[in-house]
Amino acid sequence: MVRVKSRYLLCEVNVTDRNLLLLLDDRAVTATVKDVVQRIHGDYGAALCSFGFSVKYINAVTGIIFLRFPKKCYKQLWTALPFITSIEARGKKIPCFLNCIYVGGTIRTCQKFLIRYNAHQLRRMLPKCKSDDEKRNIQQAILDCSLTRTHTDEAEDALESEEDE
Amino acid sequence: MRRESSLHARSGDMSFVADFHQEALKKDQGPERYLKIQLELEEEVSLSEVEFRFFIVSGLRSLHGEVGAALTFDLLEHDEVSNVAVLRVSREGLVKLWSSLTLLGFYKNQRCAFRVLQVSSSPPES
Numbered sequence: 223m224v225r226v227k228s229r230y231l232l233c234e235v236n237v238t239d240r241n242l243l244l245l246l247d248d249r250a251v252t253a254t255v256k257d258v259v260q261r262i263h264g265d266y267g268a269a270l271c272s273f274g275f276s277v278k279y280i281n282a283v284t285g286i287i288f289l290r291f292p293k294k295c296y297k298q299l300w301t302a303l304p305f306i307t308s309i310e311a312r313g314k315k316i317p318c319f320l321n322c323i324y325v326g327g328t329i330r331t332c333q334k335f336l337i338r339y340n341a342h343q344l345r346r347m348l349p350k351c352k353s354d355d356e357k358r359n360i361q362q363a364i365l366d367c368s369l370t371r372t373h374t375d376e377a378e379d380a381l382e383s384e385e386d387e
Numbered sequence: 388m389r390r391e392s393s394l395h396a397r398s399g400d401m402s403f404v405a406d407f408h409q410e411a412l413k414k415d416q417g418p419e420r421y422l423k424i425q426l427e428l429e430e431e432v433s434l435s436e437v438e439f440r441f442f443i444v445s446g447l448r449s450l451h452g453e454v455g456a457a458l459t460f461d462l463l464e465h466d467e468v469s470n471v472a473v474l475r476v477s478r479e480g481l482v483k484l485w486s487s488l489t490l491l492g493f494y495k496n497q498r499c500a501f502r503v504l505q506v507s508s509s510p511p512e513s
Binding site: 260301 | 447448449450451452453455
């Protein structure tokens with residue numbers, strides 16, 4: 223059966239001042255991406271972006287965002303992302319740059335990758351711990367990293383695995 | 388291509404025929420395309436080469452953004468009276484250039500239209 227395929231770009235927002243990250247919201251990111259695509263790819267890019275593009279997930283604490291693009295034009299719109307220099311959120315400009323760390327066919331694969339990535343980041347932070355308490359917290363967090371599965375998810379997994387390329 | 392034919396000339400007479408045939412085949416595989424266009428305006432306005440080029444780049448920028456505006460094309464011949472011009476562009480850029488010429492509708496508040504008279508992969512003779 224014909225299935226609507228899309229690509230999910232897992233991006234990390236890098237800022238110098240982490241307090242500004244908390245101001246992120248999805249409308250600001252949507253507006254910024256559409257604006258930059260209009261600038262780089264013109265009316266044609268803006269049209270590609272209007273239907274099918276959305277921001278699926280934002281984590282303001284770690285700065286991770288999921289962007290959804292249609293499969294046909296995701297590479298073109300991906301090329302516009304490095305030109306983002308700042309995101310305007312709630313009246314403040316957050317100077318930042320976007321770093322794409324993963325491209326997945328479904329949100330589930332992106333989630334799986336994100337869990338592995340976060341565990342990796344936590345392990346990197348472990349040697350830098352200053353107190354035993356922090357160490358214990360991080361070790362507990364690493365052990366807690368897992369994807370909770372329900373029985374409906376397992377049936378969907380078989381179908382979704384076709385999409386992953 | 389000229390260089391090749393002069394090299395082949397030394398090896399024998401029959402190679403001329405093969406050479407000509409090869410050149411004819413190579414025509415469509417050339418890396419460039421030539422577009423002969425005419426700009427029609429409501430009133431008779433003659434544009435200089437610079438204005439013409441700027442107008443085309445502004446059309447590319449509006450349809451294809453900065454990537455389109457960076458597309459390299461050459462304005463080979465330009466007739467100011469009749470506003471006929473020959474553009475040379477790479478094969479990949481032809482679609483972008485042609486589509487932005489089609490969608491250019493206004494020149495300084497005057498309605499305008501680009502008529503494409505000829506498209507070829509070798510330079511026009513005239």
